[in-house]
Amino acid sequence: MSNKIKFFFQESWLLMVSSVVFGLLLAITDAAWKPRIEQNTIDRFNRLAGGLLTEAERFESVAAEPLAIEIGGKEIPVDVKRGLDGSGQTAGWAFVCEGSGFADKIRLVVAVDAAFEKMAGFGVLFSNETPGFGDKINITPAAGGFYQPQFIGAPVGTLTLTKSGDAAVIDAEIVAISGATVSSQAVVTTLNAWMVPIKEKLKAEGLLK
Amino acid sequence: MLSKITVSPAPHVSSKLSTRVVMGDVLIGLLPAVIAAGVFFRVRALAVIGVCVVSCVVSEWVCNRIRRRPTSIGDLSAVVTGVILAMSLPPAIPFSIAVIGSVFAIVIAKMAFGGLGSNIFNPAMAARAFLAASFGTLMTTWTVPSTVDALMPTISAANTSATTQATPLAWSKAVQKGQVEAHYINEQTSGAFWGKVGGCLGETSGLAFLIGGAYLLIRRTITWHIPAAVLLSAGVIALTAWLIKPEGFINPLLHLLGGGMLICAFFIATDPVTAPLTTKGMWIFGIGVGSLIMLIRIVGEYPEGVMYAVLIMNSLSPLIDRFCKLTPAGGTPHVK
Amino acid sequence: MSSQSLGKTFTAGLWDSNPVLRLLLGMCPTLAVTAAMKPALTMGLSVIFVLVCSNIVVSLMRNLLKPHLxxxxxxxxxxxxxxxxxxxxxxxxxxxSAALGPYIPLIIVNCIIIGRAEACASKSGVLVSIVDALGMGAGFTLALCLLATIRELLATGKLFETPVMPSWFTPWAGMGMPVGAxxxxxxxxxxxxxxxxxxxS
Known part of the structure; x- marks a missing residue:
């Protein structure tokens, strides 16, 4: 018996020692860089949301814990953030939502005005849509996209997608990117699924008048 | 079965049937469509065809030189690829893009696989797929044929210019979504037959392809199985959809005449290299192509499905050939 | 070991046994991240880092290794x-990191690295292992950059996201897709x- 144990350690001591050493190495690296990684995520959100809500100077979560909101029949924790302007007044709201696109998930940063009635637009946090077609949802208004500006000022509620229409008119009708109906629809569907439940939850919690 | 085969010593009767003759016949078959394209889109169409043919032939010659093989441009297959590719392009296509497509067709889709007879995919369709992926907007911008007065309102897609016009099949999508009434589109059926609708060079006139197809059938350049299978299966699906919901789907006749259905049935799906060899295989292949075209048109997001239907079935053809292997005369050989 | 044969070890990775172009190893990142120069270069440098570190460690412990482990x-x-x-x-x-997505963690299963650990580092000294890792890594990076230059140039008309092509150039979006790779x-x-x-010959 003791021979077996001895043999076991003879064969595997290197593996065990190096596992411990490597584990320590990783723990140190992770501890050193973790705050920076978390800050990057927050920065990216603030950059996108701040670009949409220009009056907001900073964003803070409405509650310590993310709100549990029922979306599409599932309880999903959503970290809704309040955008505050220089004088501490609410300038708008922003949150991250997720839906399925054409090839992969799409994750959007959505910003709405202080009364939660009109959208201030959306930005793409993550997408993997077809280059040249679906990835046109990523083109910001500043870069000359025609799809994203349609959401700036669009009413919070049910948006519909059309293939023909005037993209310059701001209403609940969103004109699709030609050749990328699925991606265009994915954004609309995601927004429809998330915006209203979040609004109701904020009202129910007394955060929104 | 055995009695039909005569085994005899030389001399044998030799036939003049060569690749060159077959391809020459296909070119003659395409002539009505070329003329029709010239009538509808004027010099522009002929220029596009010319550019495609010349760049296909030049690419083939260059490839032969690089591979140090005897020149194979004499078999005219590059010319046929060029004409069919041109037929599947919109008339307003920039010449540079037509050249890119032709080079892709010959160099990548044909010569890289080993030249005529070894290519898996129809070179013209593979090249069109590459162009559609690369230049989406340019490949779906349709000019109105010059013989048409502006009798139809233009539906402008969100980011294309206004001088273009949707094809009957793009309209058919609008019908399915309830944006346009079906009878309005069905009025275009005779237009699709004579050539008064927008589309690729080879999408406007059904008549031209019927004449060309008839010529190929009479010359026995192609057998009737694939065209029949394609048109029958597509027709049955279109008819079923139309009978179930006439206000939601366009006239099945327009489905058969419109888009690339006829050029596909007679000239593209019948490509001897990329289609199965046996009669049974041809039926399977044809039904596959026809059904996929209609599935893409009716269920899919694209208005037209010829290109992808042909490419998908091309990739299955070796499998179909394996599945439909003929029993050699004298029974299955004892192979272990 | 003489400096001449060290030089040979280095150049072998660049051309004669270039992992991508001659040995056809590491095809997954080669096809997946070469749509543009920036991700290709990032991937290449990450692989060099991992390859050098793992070759050093493996070379140091080469005498302690049990064959079956x-x-x-x-x-x-x-x-x-x-x-x-x-x-x-x-x-x-x-x-x-967001652009490369899962392809950085996937370096773990990149056969170039385990291949070099097996073929070189577990049999050679530290110096040779480092030179070998640098050569192989540089060969990999160069191959990726070559592919990415062609693809980014044709797919977007840009290099390192800076426009370089003349204005008449129409981007070939297809080159940025898998077919282009x-x-x-x-x-x-x-x-x-x-x-x-x-x-x-």
């Missing part, structure tokens, strides 16, 4: 350094074969 040790070493590289990108190059890689491999066959 060696693959386990290689994987453990490689996974550690890949995780460090992944964390580094997340912390300091977050945009690149396969076609470009195929043509480059053919060219490399032609050149090596010529130099042999």
């Amino acid at each position: 060696r693959i386990l040790m290689f994987t453990l070493t490689i996974a550690t350094f890949v995780t460090i590289a992944d964390l580094y990108l997340k912390a300091f190059l977050p945009d690149m 396969f076609v470009t890689l195929g043509l480059i491999l053919a060219l490399v074969s032609v050149i090596t066959n010529k130099s042999k």
